[in-house]
Amino acid sequence: xxxxxxxxxxxxxxxxxxxxxxxxxxxxxxxxxxxxxxxxxxxxxxxxxxxxxxxxxxxxxxxxxxxxxxxxxxxxxxxxxxxxxxxxxxxxxxxxxxxxxxxxxxxxxxxxxxxxxxxxxxxxxxxxxxxxxxxxxxxxxxxxxxxxxxxxxxxxxxxxxxxxxxxxxxxxxxxxxxxxxxxxxxxxxxxxxxxxxxxxxxxxxxxxxxxxxxxxxxxxxxxxxxxxxxxxxxxxxxxxxxxxxxxxxxxxxxxxxxxxxxxxxxxxxxxxxxxxxxxxxxxxxxxxxxxxxxxxxxxxxxxxxxxxxxxxxxxxxxxxxxxxxxxxxxxxxxxxxxxxxxxxxxxxxxxxxxxxxxxxxxxxxxxxxxxxxxxxxxxxxxxxxxxxxxxxxxxxxxxxxxxxxxxxxxxxxxxxxxxxxxxxxxxxxxxxxxxxxxxxxxxxxxxxxxxxxxxxxxxxxxxxxxxxxxxxxxxxxxxxx
Amino acid sequence: xxxxxxxxxxxxxxxxxxxxxxxxxxxxxxxxxxxxxxxxxxxxxxxxxxxxxxxxxxxxxxxxxxxxxxxxxxxxxxxxxxxxxxxxxxxxxxxxxxxxxxxxxxxxxxxxxxxxxxxxxxxxxxxxxxxxxxxxxxxxxxxxxxxxxxxxxxxxxxxxxxxxxxxxxxxxxxxxxxxxxxxxxxxxxxxxxxxxxxxxxxxxxxxxxxxxxxxxxxxxxxxxxxxxxxxxxxxxxxxxxxxxxxxxxxxxxxxxxxxxxxxxxxxxxxxxxxxxxxxxxxxxxxxxxxxxxxxxxxxxxxxxxxxxxxxxxxxxxxxxxxxxxxxxxxxxxxxxxxxxxxxxxxxxxxxxxxxxxxxxxxxxxxxxxxxxxxxxxxxxxxxxxxxxxxxxxxxxxxxxxxxxxxxxxxxxxxxxxxxxxxxxxxxxxxxxxxxxxxxxxxxxxxxxxxxxxxxxxxxxxxxxxxxxxxxxxxxxxxxxx
Numbered sequence: 001x002x003x004x005x006x007x008x009x010x011x012x013x014x015x016x017x018x019x020x021x022x023x024x025x026x027x028x029x030x031x032x033x034x035x036x037x038x039x040x041x042x043x044x045x046x047x048x049x050x051x052x053x054x055x056x057x058x059x060x061x062x063x064x065x066x067x068x069x070x071x072x073x074x075x076x077x078x079x080x081x082x083x084x085x086x087x088x089x090x091x092x093x094x095x096x097x098x099x100x101x102x103x104x105x106x107x108x109x110x111x112x113x114x115x116x117x118x119x120x121x122x123x124x125x126x127x128x129x130x131x132x133x134x135x136x137x138x139x140x141x142x143x144x145x146x147x148x149x150x151x152x153x154x155x156x157x158x159x160x161x162x163x164x165x166x167x168x169x170x171x172x173x174x175x176x177x178x179x180x181x182x183x184x185x186x187x188x189x190x191x192x193x194x195x196x197x198x199x200x201x202x203x204x205x206x207x208x209x210x211x212x213x214x215x216x217x218x219x220x221x222x223x224x225x226x227x228x229x230x231x232x233x234x235x236x237x238x239x240x241x242x243x244x245x246x247x248x249x250x251x252x253x254x255x256x257x258x259x260x261x262x263x264x265x266x267x268x269x270x271x272x273x274x275x276x277x278x279x280x281x282x283x284x285x286x287x288x289x290x291x292x293x294x295x296x297x298x299x300x301x302x303x304x305x306x307x308x309x310x311x312x313x314x315x316x317x318x319x320x321x322x323x324x325x326x327x328x329x330x331x332x333x334x335x336x337x338x339x340x341x342x343x344x345x346x347x348x349x350x351x352x353x354x355x356x357x358x359x360x361x362x363x364x365x366x367x368x369x370x371x372x373x374x375x376x377x378x379x380x381x382x383x384x385x386x387x388x389x390x391x392x393x394x395x396x397x398x399x400x401x402x403x404x405x406x407x408x409x410x411x412x413x414x415x416x417x418x419x420x421x422x423x424x425x426x427x428x429x430x431x432x433x434x435x436x437x438x439x440x441x442x443x444x445x446x447x448x449x450x451x452x453x454x455x456x457x458x459x460x461x462x463x464x465x466x467x468x469x470x471x472x473x474x475x476x477x478x479x480x481x
Numbered sequence: 482x483x484x485x486x487x488x489x490x491x492x493x494x495x496x497x498x499x500x501x502x503x504x505x506x507x508x509x510x511x512x513x514x515x516x517x518x519x520x521x522x523x524x525x526x527x528x529x530x531x532x533x534x535x536x537x538x539x540x541x542x543x544x545x546x547x548x549x550x551x552x553x554x555x556x557x558x559x560x561x562x563x564x565x566x567x568x569x570x571x572x573x574x575x576x577x578x579x580x581x582x583x584x585x586x587x588x589x590x591x592x593x594x595x596x597x598x599x600x601x602x603x604x605x606x607x608x609x610x611x612x613x614x615x616x617x618x619x620x621x622x623x624x625x626x627x628x629x630x631x632x633x634x635x636x637x638x639x640x641x642x643x644x645x646x647x648x649x650x651x652x653x654x655x656x657x658x659x660x661x662x663x664x665x666x667x668x669x670x671x672x673x674x675x676x677x678x679x680x681x682x683x684x685x686x687x688x689x690x691x692x693x694x695x696x697x698x699x700x701x702x703x704x705x706x707x708x709x710x711x712x713x714x715x716x717x718x719x720x721x722x723x724x725x726x727x728x729x730x731x732x733x734x735x736x737x738x739x740x741x742x743x744x745x746x747x748x749x750x751x752x753x754x755x756x757x758x759x760x761x762x763x764x765x766x767x768x769x770x771x772x773x774x775x776x777x778x779x780x781x782x783x784x785x786x787x788x789x790x791x792x793x794x795x796x797x798x799x800x801x802x803x804x805x806x807x808x809x810x811x812x813x814x815x816x817x818x819x820x821x822x823x824x825x826x827x828x829x830x831x832x833x834x835x836x837x838x839x840x841x842x843x844x845x846x847x848x849x850x851x852x853x854x855x856x857x858x859x860x861x862x863x864x865x866x867x868x869x870x871x872x873x874x875x876x877x878x879x880x881x882x883x884x885x886x887x888x889x890x891x892x893x894x895x896x897x898x899x900x901x902x903x904x905x906x907x908x909x910x911x912x913x914x915x916x917x918x919x920x921x922x923x924x925x926x927x928x929x930x931x932x933x934x935x936x937x938x939x940x941x942x943x944x945x946x947x948x949x950x951x952x953x954x955x956x957x958x959x960x961x962x
Contacts, residue, residue, distance in 0.1 A: 029602060030595075031553050032586065037599060040544035040614070047545075063521035064528075068636050069550075069619055070572075072512050088578045091551075093588070095573040096623035105513065107574070114511075118518060121510060133521070138550055138619070142577035155549050 001341070004276045012220035013148070016271060020149045023279045023342055025270070034147035034154030041287065041342065046158055046266055048285040050136055052189050053160055053261070056182045062132040062162055067114045069138060070105040076113045079239040085206020086110070089142040107140035112207065112258070115163055116240035123165055123254060125245050130171060131254075134162035150267035151224065151481050158263040165242060165254040172231050172255040176212070179229045179259040183214055186261075190269050191282045191393035192216055193401045194226070195424070197449035197476050200436055205258075209233035212452055215478070216268045217401040221422025223448065223478040224271070226264045232256040272397050273366070279343025280365050282393055283386040289321040290346045290382055291339045295332045300352035307355045311348060311378060318379045320386075340365060345389050346382060366392050407458075407474070411465045414443055414477065424448070424478045428462035428471030435466040436475060442466075448476040482822070485757045493701040494629070497752060501630045504760045504823055506751070515628035515635030522768065522823060523747070527639055529766040530746055531617055533670050534641055537663045543613040543643055548595045550619060551586040557594045560720040566687020567591070570623040588621035593688065593739070596644055597721035604646055604735060606726050611652060612735075615643035631748035632705065632962055639744040646723060646735040653712050653736040657693070660710045660740040664695055667742075671750050672763045672874035673697055674882045675707070676905070678930035678957050681917055686739075690714035693933055696959070697749045698882040702903025704929065704959040705752070707745045713737040753878050754847070760824025761846050763874055764867040770802040771827040771863055772820045776813045781833035788836045792829060792859060799860045801867075821846060826870050827863060847873050888955070892946050895924055895958065905929070905959045909943035909952030916947040917956060923947075929957040 001022070003015040020026050025042030038046070057064065070093065077083055086109045093105040108114055115133075123131055139159040143152055162179070166172040180196065187194050194214045204211035205228065214227035236242070237253040246252055273280040283289050292315075294308035305326050315322035323344075325335050332349070339347055349361040358375045362382070366389050373381045404423030408414050414425045425443070429436060429450075436447050450473040462471040482503070484496040501507050506523030519527070538545065551574065558564055567590045574586040589595055596614075604612055620640040624633055643660070647653040661677065668675050675695045685692035686709065695708035717723070718734040727733055754761040764770045773796075775789035786807050796803035804825075806816050813830070820828055830842040839856045843863070847870050854862045885904030889895050895906045906924070910917060910931075917928050931954040943952040 027599065027602075029599065030549055031556060031598065032549060032551055035549035035551060037549070038547035040546060043545050043547060064524050065521060066519035066524055066638055068511055068513060068516035068518070068638070070513055070516060070621075070636065075512060090578065091574050091586070092576040093572050094575045097569045097571065097625075105572070117512065118508065118510065121508075140551075144578075155551065157547055157549070 001276055001278055012218060012222075012271065015274075016267075017149070019270060019274060019278060023270075025266070026149050028149055032154070034143055034152075036149050036153065036155075038157065042266070044287040045269075045281065045285050046263060048287070049186075049190070049265055050158065050160075052186060052284075053136070056185060057134050057162070060132070060178055060182060062134045062164075064135060065133045066135055066137065067108075067111055067118075069108050071108055071114045073104045073106065075117055076106055078113065078117075079207050079236055081235075082112060082207040089144075091140050091142060108137075109139055109141045110159075110260070111135070111137070111139075111161055111163070112236055116236050116242060119163075119165060119254075120240050120242045123242055123244050126167055126247060129165060129167045129244060129254065130175065131165040132162065132175075133164075134160065134259075136160045148481070150263045150270075156262050160259075160261040162259040164257045165237070166256070167244070167246075167252070167254070169231075169233065169255050172233070172257050175257045176229050176231055179257070180212075182259075183227050183229075183261075186265075187214075188394070189282070189284050190265060191284075191390055191397060192226070192265075192268055192272060193394065193398035195401070195405070195448075195476075196452045198452045198454075199449040200433070200447050200475075202433055202437065203447070203449070205230045207232060207235050209235060213448065215424075215448060215480075216272060217397075217404050217423065218268075218271050218481065219400075221404060221479065222481055223424060224264060224268055224481045226261065226268050228258075228260045230258045230260075232258070272400075273393050274343070277337075277368075278341035280393070281343035281345060283345040283389055286343065286345050287321065288323040288339075288342075288344050289386065290315055290348060291323050291325055291335075291344045292348045292350070293325050293332055293335050293339075295349055295351040297352050302352040302355035304350050304352060304355055308348075308350050311350070311360065311375075314379060315382060318383075320379070320382055336363075346385055348378070364389060409462065409465065411439065411442055414439075414465075418443060418445060418479065422479055424476050426451075426474050426476050428459055428464055429473045429475035430464035430467055430469040431472040432464075432467065432469075435464055439466050439475070439477065443477050444479075445477040446480045448478055448480070450474055451476065482757055482759055493699060493703075493752065496755075497748075498630070500751060500755060500759060504751075506747070507630050509630055513635070515624055515633075517630050517634065517636075519638065525768040526750075526762065526766050527744060527747055529768070530667075530671070531639065531641075533667060533765075534617070534742070537666060538615050538643070541613070541659055541663060543615045543645075545616060546614045547616050547618065548589075548592055548599075550589050552589055552595045554585045554587065556598055557587055559594065559598075560688050560717055562716070563593060563688035570625075572621050572623055589618075590620055590622045591640075591741070592616070592618070592620075592642055592644070593717055597717050597723060600644075600646060600735075601721050601723045604723055604725050607648055607728060610646060610648045610725060610735065611656065612646040613643065613656075614645075615641065615740075617641045629962070631744045631751075637743050641740075641742040643740040645738045646718070647737070648725070648727075648733070648735070650712075650714065650736050653714070653738050656738045657710050657712055660738070661693075663740070664708045664710075664742075667746075668695075669875070670763070670765050671746060672765075672871055672878060673707070673746075673749055673753060674875065674879035676882070676886070676929075676957075677933045679933045679935075680930040681914070681928050681956075683914060683918070684928070684930070686711045688713060688716050690716065694929065696905075696929060696961075697753060698878075698885050698904065699749075699752050699962065700881075702885060702960065703962055704905060705745060705749055705962045707742065707749050709739075709741045711739045711741075713739070753881075754874050755824070758818075758849075759822035761874070762824035762826060764826040764870055767824065767826050768802065769804040769820075769823075769825050770867065771796055771829060772804050772806055772816075772825045773829045773831070774806050774813055774816050774820075776830055776832040778833050783833040783836035785831050785833060785836055789829075789831050792831070792841065792856075795860060796863060799864075801860070801863055817844075827866055829859070845870060890943065890946065892920065892923055895920075895946075899924060899926060899960065903960055905957050907932075907955050907957050909940055909945055910954045910956035911945035911948055911950040912953040913945075913948065913950075916945055920947050920956070920958065924958050925960075926958040927961045929959055929961070931955055932957065
């Protein structure tokens, strides 16, 4: 890596952009701004994340569906807040072949308006509820802000969206809790500590009753939203006529929720775990968990390649994703560099002395520490190190997150945080939109919202620093991606 | 099923359209013509087909990539034949948000023009070749013909495309042979017999040097193309400047090939193996391979549900996809009907007498035959029946295909075939385009092309029935989907 960690604490972009390409995640040279090409290695990592999501969806009885990517203008225009929120950023298809279309089509920016007229056909009776479906698809948003691979793009090519319908508000709330549990399992799987905030009303999803957002702390002190859960109440059900017959023969509008994530999950992994040498992948999603590099020596009687191959075989038989790098034409130092760049969690090096002594050198990607292990204890050692790496990645990211959350009582203290190493500032808040918006302005930061679940106890006796009235909430502010 | 087999020999459409929805494959009511929704059961089957394709790609060292779905007009216009072939059926994105785009974008109808300017950046040296990538993505074609789910649609949501680059024509030819081998393995996996034809020049892929097409025989005697392989020679490499440095330091244009398939694979499976009672799935792709239905009897001392559950557990432990249908509120007859409709290969029924006697009744979906099996031999019996079903499905489809290929010497004989039960007619042909096109007109059929690999021996002494000159080829004609 040309850009070093010391620097990227402040200049994250440069480091990130270099890594995206050098580690083989995406190619940014596609001739449409904000649309990038998934390269094989990046896609393999993303597929592992998706596999976990698919498995979680199956575990929680969500069914997979696939809707068309094109939505007729007439469907899109049924829910007023939703249109207002998205119309500035949709791509319009106006012609097909050489002729104009009678009804314009738009590329889905999200799938509510594609799905919900079908929901009204599928959901008839209380026995159909809860109704839970999901898809992982490409969606499109004409971003006018500066684009950044995986983080802010015009084609989100891996967009996860779960859509559910329920008999009442309570069951929709139960779904939100399930979403939070799934999200928590996924975040652990990726070794990503996070916080959840309930968005202020002026920043909720267009058409939602309320929105939750899950954020991680990026190395430059800005936050990145990597998951959202929305309770729509009956807003969309009324616009799309999604009704069900109750046990007593009445007809009620369904309550709905959604849960969204995207390739930003991978961006968070890259940014939070990565270092000066490149990617640092959690072993859970590393396409290669252990790379074995033989280091032959001329005139040595020991066959290091055969020894290395034996190790790879044994690791594979133990269910570990191991790879033998026996390329002749490339020197070991260069191989180490490449595999570190690609974030492979463990590297095993074997030279003639290791063969002779029945040992191997094992290097951790997260700490760069090396140790010598007995050949016969290698599989166990690898298993233990994989666990240790997961734990270390999570713990050091958690420490970083926690050290970047500061609770203050005044706007002056808050300003200082943003002048310094940034992070999240928590401020007592009266709950008025006008105070919230003005604090955003003063701090040049976004209100992420209020901690979720709510922290009632911690605001007692506190005042809103903007208006001086009694605080009803803790409000979180941050510079965001 | 309302429509019966006797009828759908001639009126396939009605049967097929009914099955698509009743078996839970797709919902056709999406409000854009020719774009359908994948329902959970259909998608599960399709995912099994895709899994096999992914595995084959890995086996043959193709790397997975994902390109954006949007192509700038400027990239699309680099290869003249290709534009001419597709410009009548592309969807145009002309606006984003509230503004017109500076450069119009089109939705990919296929990805040559999205990929090849990147290939020219990625491929530099002979060591980069062969270069082999693939993706499974959504593509768009504004079909003006009658649309039909999975077969002729405006959004092909599961489109497989492999793109390769090679040092010379010979290596590209080797790739085509590999594609044919992969296709053959896939066709066996789906129990689909097929034929391969080299398309006539007037019907090759726009921009190709030559095109191969693989066809299956549908129950109504029409053919369905389910795979294509194209050798592009250097046509696209010249348009997109894909050059590599040879060992001697010269710069040569790469040779390219593509290999394409789609959700039509599932259409072929449905149409060819299906019957009066609905789907008949090859066990290889059945989401449920064995359904176990307990048939309780009032006042019986035997716990049939527990017995059935034990069978399901044992089957699952043996790696068989088994499902217990213990729904209380639905009668066994209704369950049989549902699972037959969904094409589950084997059904096991257990009543009190089976529990008492340590037996089970097992019913094959393909033949509808039932037999009584000893409980302890059940897993082995299921394994054997799964193999027997695969074999039977393949053999009966092969017999149907072969009985619908007729080799004739005159156009009169050929016409009779199309008046009767249809199928494929093979006719000697001089090789002239004018003769080929006129025979298409006379027969009201399409020339699929010439048998591939070529059958030189069989045309000796034969005449082209249109012009009377010596035949150089066998030409295949059929009514096609």
